[in-house]
Amino acid sequence: MSNIVSLNFDHHSTLQVQANLRHSSAINQHLMPLVPSEFGRASSCFPIVIVKSEDTGQFTFSAMMGFGPGENLFVREGLWDADYEPLQIQRQPFFVGDDNGNRVVCFDSDSAALSSDVGEPLFTSSSQPSDYLETVQQILNELVNGEQESRELASQLLDLDLLTPFSIDIEFNDASKQSVQGAYMLNESKIAELDDQTVLALHRSGAMGLIHTLRCSMHQIPNLIARKNRMLEVAKSWFERA
Amino acid sequence: MKPIKGGAFGCRPFVRCITFNSGVRIVNTIDSIVVVGGGTAGWLTAGRLAVEQRSRHPGRPVDVTLVESPNVPIVGVGEGTWPTMRATLKRLEISETEFIRECDATFKQGAKFAKWSKNCDDDFYYHPLMIPQGFPNTDLATHWLTNGGDDSFSNAVCFQEQLCENGVAPKTISTPEYTSVANYAYHLDAGKFAQYLQKHCTESLGVTHLLADVAAVKNSDDGDIHALVTAQAGEVMGDLFVDCTGFSALLIGQHYAVPFRDCSSVLQIDRALATHVAYPADDSPIACHTISTGQSAGWVWDIGLRHRRGVGYVYSSEHISDDQAEHELRAYIGGDKIISEPRRIDIKSGHREHFWYRNCVAVGLSAGFLEPLEASAIVLVELSANMIAEQLPTTRSTMDIVAKRFNSTFLYRWQRIIDFLKLHYLLSKRDEPFWRSMTDCNSIPESLAEQLELWRYQVPCDHDFDSNNEVFPAASYQYVLYGMGFNIDAQNHRRSPMTASHAAQEYLRNAQITQQALSKLPSHRELINKIHDYGMQTI
Numbered sequence: 001m002s003n004i005v006s007l008n009f010d011h012h013s014t015l016q017v018q019a020n021l022r023h024s025s026a027i028n029q030h031l032m033p034l035v036p037s038e039f040g041r042a043s044s045c046f047p048i049v050i051v052k053s054e055d056t057g058q059f060t061f062s063a064m065m066g067f068g069p070g071e072n073l074f075v076r077e078g079l080w081d082a083d084y085e086p087l088q089i090q091r092q093p094f095f096v097g098d099d100n101g102n103r104v105v106c107f108d109s110d111s112a113a114l115s116s117d118v119g120e121p122l123f124t125s126s127s128q129p130s131d132y133l134e135t136v137q138q139i140l141n142e143l144v145n146g147e148q149e150s151r152e153l154a155s156q157l158l159d160l161d162l163l164t165p166f167s168i169d170i171e172f173n174d175a176s177k178q179s180v181q182g183a184y185m186l187n188e189s190k191i192a193e194l195d196d197q198t199v200l201a202l203h204r205s206g207a208m209g210l211i212h213t214l215r216c217s218m219h220q221i222p223n224l225i226a227r228k229n230r231m232l233e234v235a236k237s238w239f240e241r242a
Numbered sequence: 243m244k245p246i247k248g249g250a251f252g253c254r255p256f257v258r259c260i261t262f263n264s265g266v267r268i269v270n271t272i273d274s275i276v277v278v279g280g281g282t283a284g285w286l287t288a289g290r291l292a293v294e295q296r297s298r299h300p301g302r303p304v305d306v307t308l309v310e311s312p313n314v315p316i317v318g319v320g321e322g323t324w325p326t327m328r329a330t331l332k333r334l335e336i337s338e339t340e341f342i343r344e345c346d347a348t349f350k351q352g353a354k355f356a357k358w359s360k361n362c363d364d365d366f367y368y369h370p371l372m373i374p375q376g377f378p379n380t381d382l383a384t385h386w387l388t389n390g391g392d393d394s395f396s397n398a399v400c401f402q403e404q405l406c407e408n409g410v411a412p413k414t415i416s417t418p419e420y421t422s423v424a425n426y427a428y429h430l431d432a433g434k435f436a437q438y439l440q441k442h443c444t445e446s447l448g449v450t451h452l453l454a455d456v457a458a459v460k461n462s463d464d465g466d467i468h469a470l471v472t473a474q475a476g477e478v479m480g481d482l483f484v485d486c487t488g489f490s491a492l493l494i495g496q497h498y499a500v501p502f503r504d505c506s507s508v509l510q511i512d513r514a515l516a517t518h519v520a521y522p523a524d525d526s527p528i529a530c531h532t533i534s535t536g537q538s539a540g541w542v543w544d545i546g547l548r549h550r551r552g553v554g555y556v557y558s559s560e561h562i563s564d565d566q567a568e569h570e571l572r573a574y575i576g577g578d579k580i581i582s583e584p585r586r587i588d589i590k591s592g593h594r595e596h597f598w599y600r601n602c603v604a605v606g607l608s609a610g611f612l613e614p615l616e617a618s619a620i621v622l623v624e625l626s627a628n629m630i631a632e633q634l635p636t637t638r639s640t641m642d643i644v645a646k647r648f649n650s651t652f653l654y655r656w657q658r659i660i661d662f663l664k665l666h667y668l669l670s671k672r673d674e675p676f677w678r679s680m681t682d683c684n685s686i687p688e689s690l691a692e693q694l695e696l697w698r699y700q701v702p703c704d705h706d707f708d709s710n711n712e713v714f715p716a717a718s719y720q721y722v723l724y725g726m727g728f729n730i731d732a733q734n735h736r737r738s739p740m741t742a743s744h745a746a747q748e749y750l751r752n753a754q755i756t757q758q759a760l761s762k763l764p765s766h767r768e769l770i771n772k773i774h775d776y777g778m779q780t781i
Contacts, residue, residue: 052416054416056772163781
């Protein structure tokens, strides 16, 4: 459950955030939306896939953290287990709300990451936003701008016919099988066929860098499979011990 | 219809001379097509021809010109399509999102026939757009007929009736354009559709648009149409003229006097009363199927678009007065708000004896008209445009051969449609004079009577039809026959090899698909709104 509240000093002067718990809302999430500005950092840990939002059908970029709904292989024994935390997690439990057309910082007062006695304070003793809160505000800003950048990148990739659906059939070490469907990736041969003028324009706009980052991130899929296999191994030894 | 000879040299404007070693020979090539009439038929045909010619002759495209009177409004009541429209729009390089937004279009998953068998509120059946489960490899129909069951035929063998009854869309917002979860066609605003096609054809497909009234038609010596004489744009010459002038049939009827084959003894409806009805609220559900409700002397169509419904009564003027018909129409509409006062349209059921004569071919209402019971009008336009586009000869000398084939193909299609429409009435138990008159055995075409005789002992299957130009598949006949309660001779039917357990499996499969579809698909209104807000993806 969530309970949405807009943040202000008068009511929340003592509120603190336990940063090591802010991923708590992502424990069951296998796809984590990303914005283009974090593709580079995210690609060092996750495959970045292109998926349609169920709600709007629009293409979004997401870090793939598991092979199906409910599975996040980067949360281990309740703790975040990757070198990079996507902005969507870093911002937790805050988000941007709309108050009569003005953007305001809101938060989910039911979040497990909130506390009144431990963690990072949100306000200084002189009633100013703390460094932590300022960082959160920057992240929220980056996410808001990133939404537009995401849309533009997706429509550019679509217009250039660079997207192609992909599916993978995986057999894990315990012989269980899974097929991943409904995601899209970049079409290597279509990228190779782009004409010089388009390549140059993509390079100048920065999109080409993002394209290569997306391509490279696909090499994280074997790592993700290995991660799942390790988890299955742990589970197996756990049962055998019991 | 003799092919013209070389003697036309010098008389016609689009003559090309090709020199062979043996001498000089004149070939009259087809370089320009003139479509007359700017309704749905005209623009669909012009667009289809332009696309085909462009892909066939990239270097030397054939000119396609559409001449439209600025003074004649389009009839514009054809608002139901077939699933073929998806392929047609795609071929015209139209974005499905844009089409739905611009034409107020919605999805159609079939037709619901209410009060056709009996005049009571719980009487209805569906003709969905998907074939029965396992069809044609398994024959559930025979099993259903001989073993009974509480479920209606279409519910037992197809999941689409439940989607319609629950107002559920045939796809989701993340299903790509022109792709479906459940097969679908469209409902659309015919006026907006013609305008949209006009814009697309002229801006993207290179069709020339001339606003001009045709004052006279000029023949060449051989009897072909040489040019249209227009009040505003002078003479408009062409090698092929497509008559899309609606009921007025300017070229095929008025100019060439090709006879009209009246079929009002089979299909007696001769009048329509059309109106638009408002939804009670902005978020009122939109029906995802055409609703056709039997009345005392005909039936009422009800088509849900995004912002309004198109509702109309088609009736037989011999069996009801116009006033009484309007009264019945208003009773059907009930408390809902009528946006436009009912407009009366006289209709004449029938078609031309041939459609392609010399260098003139009729497409749309000029070719013929039948009551809109199965949305056959627009699909005939699509089929005609396809055949003209695909078989358009490069020279005049072969045009008569193509014309002959076109005529026999479409005569066959009109016949099959007439039979299929008539079939809807035959099994009715309604007792008003109109319905009795429609079931009179003297009014039944022989071809249909023969089929019915066969179907007393076997369910319709694709072998019953001898042409590959069939318009309705055997499955459609099954839905109508068994929806209307037709039965099979339980002792003497051609036995189905299907075992009870195999049939049970197929019924179960259908029930499972039904549940899955109902749980995953959004409401029709919700999907239409999302298409307006976000659009669909192309992949």
